[in-house]
Amino acid sequence: MIRFENVSKVYARGARPALDDMSAEIERGEFVFLVGASGSGKSTCLRLVLREERPTRGKVFVAGRDLSTLSSWKVPSLRRQIGVVFQDFRLLQNKTVFENVAFALQVTGKPRHTIAVTVPEVLEMVGLQGKEKRRPHELSGGEQQRVAIARAFVNRPSILLADEPTGNLDPNTSLGIMNLLSRINGTGTTVVMATHDSGFVNQMRQRVIELASGVVVRDQKDGVYGAGVPLSDDDALREPSGHLAGRAGSHLGPRTTTLVAPGEGVTERPGEPEPEPAQSSARGEW
Numbered sequence: 001m002i003r004f005e006n007v008s009k010v011y012a013r014g015a016r017p018a019l020d021d022m023s024a025e026i027e028r029g030e031f032v033f034l035v036g037a038s039g040s041g042k043s044t045c046l047r048l049v050l051r052e053e054r055p056t057r058g059k060v061f062v063a064g065r066d067l068s069t070l071s072s073w074k075v076p077s078l079r080r081q082i083g084v085v086f087q088d089f090r091l092l093q094n095k096t097v098f099e100n101v102a103f104a105l106q107v108t109g110k111p112r113h114t115i116a117v118t119v120p121e122v123l124e125m126v127g128l129q130g131k132e133k134r135r136p137h138e139l140s141g142g143e144q145q146r147v148a149i150a151r152a153f154v155n156r157p158s159i160l161l162a163d164e165p166t167g168n169l170d171p172n173t174s175l176g177i178m179n180l181l182s183r184i185n186g187t188g189t190t191v192v193m194a195t196h197d198s199g200f201v202n203q204m205r206q207r208v209i210e211l212a213s214g215v216v217v218r219d220q221k222d223g224v225y226g227a228g229v230p231l232s233d234d235d236a237l238r239e240p241s242g243h244l245a246g247r248a249g250s251h252l253g254p255r256t257t258t259l260v261a262p263g264e265g266v267t268e269r270p271g272e273p274e275p276e277p278a279q280s281s282a283r284g285e286w
């Protein structure tokens with residue numbers, strides 16, 4: 001689905017490369033954590049996939065397309081296949097929740113009746129039914145990130161890129177966001193998430209690609225945040241699907257959390273898993 005072939009990226013002449021002969025292949029439907037110190041090249045990888053940046057050397061392939069030969073006029077169609085979620089949400093402040101999500105459909109030319117049906121469905125999927133008329137400043141951080149995820153997912157992209165999606169959220173709220181991304185992955189969407197969140201990486205046990213100074217230093221199936229990190233009892237909380245079944249964090253990471261934050265609309269009941277958001281009867285694959 002995504003392939004980096006000996007990719008180097010140098011932003012400015014004389015600067016050290018942000019990526020240095022990096023190669024990696026991500027298959028359709030995978031969930032991959034991109035980890036590494038600040039400045040190791042994680043966001044650069046995501047920008048190359050979106051063709052916001054171009055490699056200095058090497059090639060990036062997305063869904064079989066060689067981005068080095070992709071005409072500029074085809075870039076919008078590439079990006080329509082890719083949903084993106086950022087740490088700082090990037091919602092349109094003067095638009096309501098409904099309008100923020102609808103906007104992603106409008107720019108792809110979807111007719112009004114499709115938008116009228118699809119937006120409420122997706123807002124229900126992310127647990128925001130009833131908040132359609134709110135503006136971003138009237139929502140919690142977790143709710144804003146749910147809007148951003150709804151907007152990223154509403155066109156059913158084959159790839160979802162998430163750049164530190166839990167970076168601005170408290171641990172309880174982050175747990176809800178991680179479960180949401182995990183469910184999106186469960187629908188077949190390839191998810192690539194750049195993160196510093198060791199607790200979730202250690203619990204999710206998905207593939208981990210670690211970068212250091214633009215080089216892949218580790219590519220680990222069922223990986224952990226840092227090489228050599230011992231497993232914890234919390235790993236037993238992970239469901240076969242990779243969903244987090246209650247607590248986020250452990251002695252492995254900075255997080256010690258029970259369930260989902262009150263702001264996320266779920267009652268705290270220690271020891272029980274987070275309830276799934278209401279299923280969409282129309283789609284039914286959540």
Ligand SMILES: Nc1ncnc2c1ncn2[C@@H]1O[C@H](COP(=O)(O)OP(=O)(O)OP(=O)(O)O)[C@@H](O)[C@H]1O
Pocket residue numbers: 011012017018036037038039040041042043044045194
């Ligand atoms: N637009 C840019 N112009 C010049 N240098 C840049 C630019 N973007 C990133 N860099 C440099 O490239 C390197 C990799 O940056 P990148 O943002 O990819 O790292 P990162 O791993 O995502 O970091 P963080 O975890 O802090 O977000 C860093 O040295 C950074 O300073």
